[in-house]
Amino acid sequence: MTEPSGASSDKPRRPVVVPAIALVAFTAVGITALLGGLSEAADEPEPLGQGAVLDQGLYSTRFVESRVAVERAKTQFDEDKRFVELVFDVTNQGDETFSVGLPADKIEQAFTSNAFAASLLNISPAFDKEAGPFAYALAKGGQTRQLQPGMASQVIVRYELKDNERPPDRISMDVASFELEPEFGSNIPVWKMVAEEVGDKWIPEVKARVTLTVKKGDTA
Template sequence: MTEPSGGSDRQGRPVVVPALGLVAVTAIGVTALMGGLREAPDEPPALAKGAVLDQGRYSTRFVQSRVRVVPGDSPFSEDRRFVELVFEVTNKGDETTSVGLPPTKEEHAAFGESFASSLVKISPAFPADAGPSVFAVAKGGETRQLHPGVKSTVIVRYRLGAGDKPPAKFTLDVAGFAYEPGFNDPTERWQKVTEEAAGKIVPEVKARVTLPVEEGEPA
């Protein structure tokens, strides 16, 4: 008898997929699921005591961090102890600027054009009642202004409580400035260089500076 057409007792040969191919396909799938390959963000340049940083609007030398003891006003008053950050700052702009204060909240760090506003993060943090007080040293005493083209010594000072030990070191995240128009204002002016992170506008950290805290001389 003739076998029915189309009949066959031969089974199809299995398709062999190399193991490396499966690994590659799996890796591509996981990468796609996680949103693609992403490069790790670059760390800001690390600077130390004595370094000079061009911040755009300011040229800054990181002089030192030190403990400062201010004698009491009378034999019956206690000495006051401070820990200070010391900078030499030159205002490179054409107008007098404020020494300013470091930002106290993250959401404020991207704004401000004063020198101290560029110290966007100071570690370790101090309690609010410890300061800081920020001033420039002038012939007549203290000033809160930085004049164009003039190199000034700027002090960022924190009060140490009785029995408080100063930190071993400070780490500063320092921002830079650019002369450019704003987001909604076409007028060119000095403002912080910023970037977007997690949907927020944050200052771009131009350098991370580490300063050991040294024992200082009485004021």
């Protein structure tokens, strides 16, 4: 007798075999969806340390070290001063002279500058306003605030420590980069900091996150 259509069968159902690679793919898709999609996943800044070299577009920068330096008193009426210094070897890769500059007080202010030190964002731990920063490049004649095209210069960014203030064990900073873009109202390319428009502000994009151990020696 023919079994009615749709009737249940006592025969055991054969298990459906799903390849392991398919399960991995399904899991990956699920995780990607949970994170908001591949296109929306934010890239973490490149972590760098002492001795690393970063191509910032306008500048090629080697992160030499961070250290405590002492400036000895010149007279008996003066006092020794201590500084935390950030030391960089910076090559100006442009075709004109640019400024050493200073780190900006606020990250949204950095975008307006193409000076080297303006690309040093979110320096942590933060120092008091009275501490600086002070910045300059070393030249044969002493100190300069200019970076000549095609030349490598050692740049010092320093913060003064208060009496009995302990220097930090390490310093971290976010570093921005630059790219050539047509100047507003003309087709002349100029170096501008890479940034993203957020509301009515331009926020620099972080190219790398650098952490340097502060060398204290016998001066801390």
